[in-house]
Structures are given as C-alpha cells and as structure tokens.
Amino acid sequence: MTSNINDIRTIGVIGAGAWGTALASVTRRAGRAVLLWAHEAEVAAAINKDHENPLFLPDVSLDPGIAATADLAAAGEADALLLVPPAQHLRAVTGALAPSLPDGTPIVLCAKGVEQETGRLMSEVVAETLPGRPVAVLSGPTFAAEVARDLPTAVTVAAADPVLGRRLVEAIGTPHFRPYLSDDPVGAEIGGAVKNVIAIACGILIGRRLGDNARAALITRGLAEMVRLGLAKGAREATLMGLSGLGDLTLTCSGPQSRNLSLGIALGEGRPLADILDGRRSVAEGVFTAASVTQLAERLGVDMPIAAAVNAILHRGADINETIAGLLARPFRAEATERGAD
Known part of the structure; x- marks a missing residue:
C-alpha cells in the first residue's frame, strides 16, 4: 500500500x-x-x-x-x-x-x-x-x-x-x-462511545442543580470508567487520556452544544425522555449507548456505576433522585483508574 x-x-x-x-x-x-x-x-x-x-x-x-x-x-x-x-x-x-x-x-x-x-x-x-x-x-x-x-x-x-x-x-x-x-482504534472507539453516556449523567446533575463540584467529580470518575472498559477491550490508557478520550469527554460534558448534555439537563429538570426525543431530529447517541455499554461492561466484568445509573434512568424507569442517592452511598474506596471495581 x-x-x-x-x-x-x-x-x-x-x-x-x-x-x-x-x-x-x-x-x-x-x-x-x-x-x-x-x-x-x-x-x-x-x-x-x-x-x-x-x-x-x-x-x-x-x-x-x-x-x-x-x-x-x-x-x-x-x-x-x-x-x-x-x-x-x-x-x-x-x-x-x-x-x-x-x-x-x-x-x-x-x-x-x-x-x-x-x-x-x-x-x-x-x-x-x-x-x-x-x-x-x-x-x-x-x-x-x-x-x-x-x-x-x-x-x-x-x-x-x-x-x-x-x-x-x-x-x-x-x-x-x-x-x-x-x-489504537479500540481506544478511540471506547472513548467516543462512553463519553456520550457520561455527558447525559453530567446533564442530569446540571438539571438537578447539584453544582460544579459534583460535575467535576462525575467527569473524573466517568473517565475512570472509560479507562477500565478500554483496558478490558485491549485499548491503551494513554489513548483514553488523549483527544478521543479525555478531550472528547471534556467537550461533551461542558459545551451547551452537546446533544447528550442537553438531553441530560432536560431529564434532570423533570422532562420525560419520550417528550425530549419527540422534539429532536438529531440523535443523542448516549441514549442507545448507555444500554450497550452497560451490557458490555457486565460481560467483561468491569464496574461502571455511572453508566449503569444512566442506563437505569433511561431504560428501566429508575427514579433520578434515588439513583443519585445510590451513587452517593457507595463505599469509600481508593482513587484508581485501572480495571476492576470502583
């Protein structure tokens, strides 16, 4: 070639x-x-x-x-x-x-x-x-x-x-x-997929007015989930700290143009998912990816509590306040990004 x-x-x-x-x-x-x-x-x-x-x-x-x-x-x-x-x-x-x-x-x-x-x-x-x-x-x-x-x-x-x-x-x-x-195409793919799910979670926090501290923590712990899933699929951590991982995650969780962030904000403000989707022509990929990423993580034995929480809210009728409370009640652990439980 x-x-x-x-x-x-x-x-x-x-x-x-x-x-x-x-x-x-x-x-x-x-x-x-x-x-x-x-x-x-x-x-x-x-x-x-x-x-x-x-x-x-x-x-x-x-x-x-x-x-x-x-x-x-x-x-x-x-x-x-x-x-x-x-x-x-x-x-x-x-x-x-x-x-x-x-x-x-x-x-x-x-x-x-x-x-x-x-x-x-x-x-x-x-x-x-x-x-x-x-x-x-x-x-x-x-x-x-x-x-x-x-x-x-x-x-x-x-x-x-x-x-x-x-x-x-x-x-x-x-x-x-x-x-x-x-x-590392696998790393680039994992970053691009998972960031949409984390962006919905960030939007929900914004819609619930939980503050910038919570959003920064969620982005950081979302990155840890992204890295764990990437490593389990054979990606390199350095890729997920680059443009297609951390870079894309930062933009999607911060920019008001983000379709996934804006969808999460609407959810956090109390709007039903069906009503939000009915008013849109463009696709918020995180709605679909939340389910598939959660299933993939379960199959690979990777703990992704934020992704699982978003999936539960979107597709299982979970109450937003109860889901957030469940995340906040998780046991205290050492900070780490490697594969395994968070």
Missing part, C-alpha cells in the same frame, strides 16, 4: 447529518472531491441547489464543490469512505454498501457508539459486514457547527496500519482541522 496521498482524490461521506456535513466541508477544504450521501432525498437536493443543509446543520454555508446524492452505491465509488450514520444504523448502511464496495476501499469510522443488539464496537460491525477492508477510526472533541465553520479543531485518526493512518491524515488534514495519528 502506497503512502502517496494522490490515490485518495475523492472521498465519500456516508451520512448527511450535522457531523457528516461538517466532515464533507473539512475534506473539501483539504482539496478532495467530495460526494455526500444523504438518506433523505430532500437533504441531498438542498445541498446541491442551495449549498446548505437546513435540516441538520442550519445557518452554515457549504462549499459549492460538495456534491450530494441519495444513491448509496454512487458514494461508495470514492477512493475512501467516511462512515457517519447514527451508530445504531451502521450495520444496515454497511450491509447495503457491501455488494458494490471494492475490497481495498479504506473505511473511516466516524460514528460514536456501541451496537445495542450485539454490544459490538463499530469496527467489529464493519469487520462482519465489510470484511477485509482497511479500517480507521476518526474521533475527538468536535462540535459539528464549529468544524463546518472552520474553527480550529484537533482529532484522533486511529488505525492499526500506520501507512493507512498517514494516508488519511494527509488526505483530510488542514491548518484548522488537525488529525493526530494513533495506532
């Missing part, structure tokens, strides 16, 4: 939500030809005609060189693909791509989550549905609107194959979108 970036001239972005549209803008700025696949034909039409995506990324002007399509096979003809569907739809999208996608097409996973039905990481889903394709993970602290507006951003591009990683970094990097190379 050559390290010449000239073999990545065209990039297909699969998924025209806010993050997919922002990544299309990034790759266009990097000088690539971009074809953005939208599930909704009206989204593709708006991008082609008006150079904007009012449904998912309003008030952001798009480069006229970004082409959009509702034809998945057409987008799959690019030299490399960025996969950006909601995590729970990745299997369906990759299954539809499989019959026409060339074996050597590099796949970059940009969806953050764990599959609810199977507990699989996104890379494990792709290994089943698109076997043999070279795979990398793009993750890090990113709000789509800021990326689309070309505000400075740093991310992790993680690939087991360092040559593939360098090709991708050189193909999509710009002065304001800085990819840092990693060879």
